Amino acid sequence: MDRSFTSSDEHDFLFISAEEEGVRIDKLLAARYPHYSRTYFQHLIEIECVLINGEPAKKRFIPEEGDEIEVCFQAVPEASIEPEDIPLEVLYEDEHILAVNKPAGMVVHPAPGHWSGTFVNALLGHCQDIAPNDDPLRPGIVHRLDKETTGVLIAAKTRIAHQKLIEMFSKRKMEKLYLAICQGRPANATINMPIGRHPVHRKEMAVIPDGREAITEIQVAAFNDKVSLVLCKPKTGRTHQIRVHLKHAGSPVVGDSVYGKKDLHPRQLLHAYRLCFDHPITGSPIRLVAPIPHDMIVWLQKLCGPSLCAPVLT
Structure with missing residues (x-):
């Protein structure tokens, strides 16, 4: 998925100091920007508007001294996704996993500027019983393709499949x-x-x-x-x-x-x-x-x- 922000977004870049090392990212940002709540930054993390060294931050990430943080300040909508009847070219499906041929122009999951028409919206429309995970905006997602990249995209339908597929990608078993x-x-x-x-x-x-x-x-x-x-x-x-x-x-x-x-x-x-x-x-x-x-x-x-x-x- 494209993680670039639009030119109209308000950005800030910061580097983690020695004094800030060991502080969880949402708490650290709330301390740096006292006009915003910790909950607000948790929402930004969920929609990939906080990057650490160029990669989307995880909820419980604890940065180290020298890490670069990029924040894109957004008006965050409610973290809910509507199922949509979007045709999918299914390559494989069973009770645990779904694989599709992603078309060009489809974003994998909701993010700023793309709150509908995503693969996740289509996934929820195709499989109403997708098991929830820790991220309400990315149910079933185990990897990504950029918006304009086409091809094989797999998703997990059950919690155990989600955990194992994430591990397989992490351990380079794909x-x-x-x-x-x-x-x-x-x-x-x-x-x-x-x-x-x-x-x-x-x-x-x-x-x-x-x-x-x-x-x-x-x-x-x-x-x-x-x-x-x-x-x-x-x-x-x-x-x-x-x-x-x-x-x-x-x-x-x-x-x-x-x-x-x-x-x-x-x-x-x-x-x-x-x-x-x-x-x-x-x-x-x-x-x-x-x-x-x-x-x-x-x-x-x-x-x-x-x-x-x-x-x-x-």
Whole structure:
């Protein structure tokens, strides 16, 4: 999901001092901004309007000295989500999990500027018995895709599945393959470059020396004199990781308005093509493949012809 705030939002950046280390984030912010209540900051944390070193803050997070905090002050609505009758392209479903092919333009969960029409609204409309978790705005959510990224997105329908899937993502037990149409032709490589908040453009991520570990394997599957089809296997899950690493490699994703050139295509051509993992409850192997969206097929036909690079996508 896109975590960038709009230009109309009021932002503030602060660094944690030695005296503030060990204080829970909501309490710390309430002390820093006495005109706002602790409950208000808890709401901001719920809707991802508080970032710590570029990542959304957790409710009970205790920052350390030197941590960078970004706060986006919002008028926070009531933390409730309405089920909506939004069609979903279901790839797999059982009593514990649901997997869909997320379309471009769909935000994963409610956030400022996107209080309806999200995947969570659709999920609640599709499965009325989703088990609640600790976050009322993100029931069932175990991972995210950026707004314009398409492809495999899974959700948990039961509490035990939610806990186990979160753990599996954390322990890197999910095998992910993304397809990206990129400018130019990057070298095949394992990109092991840390990612953090851009030092100047604070709404962007970047490769920086003191960022968090980020690893992406990239392999060029097809190319011409202008663009390439790149297979991307992220081994970590940082914000905008694939997009940032491909920009760093000199081949940003076609249509990426933040890290590349938007005028090449109306959206970033990045697709979560395949996800392989063991079922969180039964342990059975699951292999999910999301059909490639039409706009990417048009580009692939130019690169690969009618076969759509089938040999490398199996």
